[in-house]
Amino acid sequence: MAIPTDNYNQSIIWKGKDTLEVFTLEHNSYGIVAGGMVMCRAGNIRYKTILEQDWTITKLDIYLADYPHKHLQINYAGDGKWVNEYGIEMPELDGCEGVDLSITPFTKSLPLKTMVIGKDYKFKVVSIKFPELSFHAIEQVYQNLGSGIFSYKNSGNTNPTQLKVGKSGLIKDIDGHFQEIYQCHYT
Numbered sequence: 534m535a536i537p538t539d540n541y542n543q544s545i546i547w548k549g550k551d552t553l554e555v556f557t558l559e560h561n562s563y564g565i566v567a568g569g570m571v572m573c574r575a576g577n578i579r580y581k582t583i584l585e586q587d588w589t590i591t592k593l594d595i596y597l598a599d600y601p602h603k604h605l606q607i608n609y610a611g612d613g614k615w616v617n618e619y620g621i622e623m624p625e626l627d628g629c630e631g632v633d634l635s636i637t638p639f640t641k642s643l644p645l646k647t648m649v650i651g652k653d654y655k656f657k658v659v660s661i662k663f664p665e666l667s668f669h670a671i672e673q674v675y676q677n678l679g680s681g682i683f684s685y686k687n688s689g690n691t692n693p694t695q696l697k698v699g700k701s702g703l704i705k706d707i708d709g710h711f712q713e714i715y716q717c718h719y720t
Contacts, residue, residue, distance in 0.1 A: 543701060546715040547638055549573070554637055558703075568594075571636045575664035576600065578636055588643050590631055597664055605666040607632070607659065615659065629670050632659045638696075638704035638711040641685060645698060648677040655688070681705075 545556045556569035565588065568581035576599035583592040590609060597603040606618035607626070615626040634640045644656050653676050660671045672688035684693035699705035705713045 541718055543716065543718045545701075545703065545713055547704075547711050548714050549636075549711045550709075552636055552711075556637070556639060567639060569637055569639065570598075573636060573663070575636075578663060580634060580637070582632075582640075584643075588646050590643070593632055595634075595661065595666060597666070600664075603664070603666055605661070605668070607668075626659050626668070626670055628657050629659045630656050632661065633671070633673065634661050634663075636663055638707050641696060641707065642698070642703045644673070644675050645677070645683055645696070646702065648675065648683070650677045650679045652676065 541560055543558050545554075545558075547554045547556060552571050552573040554569045554571045556567070558565065558567045564586060565584040566581065567584065568579070571578045571580070576597055579596045579598055581594045582590050584590050592608045593606065595605045607623065608616050608618070610616045610622070613628045613630070615623045615629060617623055631643055632640055644654065648654055653674055656673050656675065657670055658673055659668050661668045674686050674688060676684045676693075678684060681698040683696040683698065685696055686693040694708045694710070696704055696708075697706040699713060699716070701716065701718075704711065
């Protein structure tokens with residue numbers, strides 16, 4: 534299921550096992566800005582992504598609201614290369630196509646946008662751990678099972694997790710780990 538490409542904005546509240554997120558998405562002719570405020574045991578975490586029209590993340594900012602000195606910014610420099618906020622290359626992330634933030638279902642929505650039913654898709658992504666803001670590259674495998682249902686697992690894990698996608702093309706439920714409890718669209 535593709536994420537709509539026309540101009541729109543939306544807000545979603547996702548409830549996780551130990552989290553609550555208020556998420557917003559702005560989509561216009563210049564690009565896409567998406568982010569959220571996540572309340573969890575690690576503290577209050579604010580993140581913002583800047584995406585191209587094809588839903589490729591070009592910039593990620595993460596702030597730990599309870600610890601103002603803790604901040605992470607990574608930028609996609611093209612050709613599978615990532616740089617930090619100072620423009621210094623991060624070779625440990627070479628080849629990564631996106632990011633996965635464990636605190637939100639949003640980043641798991643992004644790889645789903647062009648998948649056909651029944652085929653496995655492998656993505657190398659930047660996985661970020663909270664509250665440390667440590668990161669490393671991992672491979673993830675997704676499969677479109679049809680009717681807005683996908684499976685997902687980290688490479689090496691034999692137990693896939695089921696993802697359910699709503700009409701907006703964003704995650705509605707992740708095997709009970711995250712659930713959409715509110716959504717609204719506005720212009």
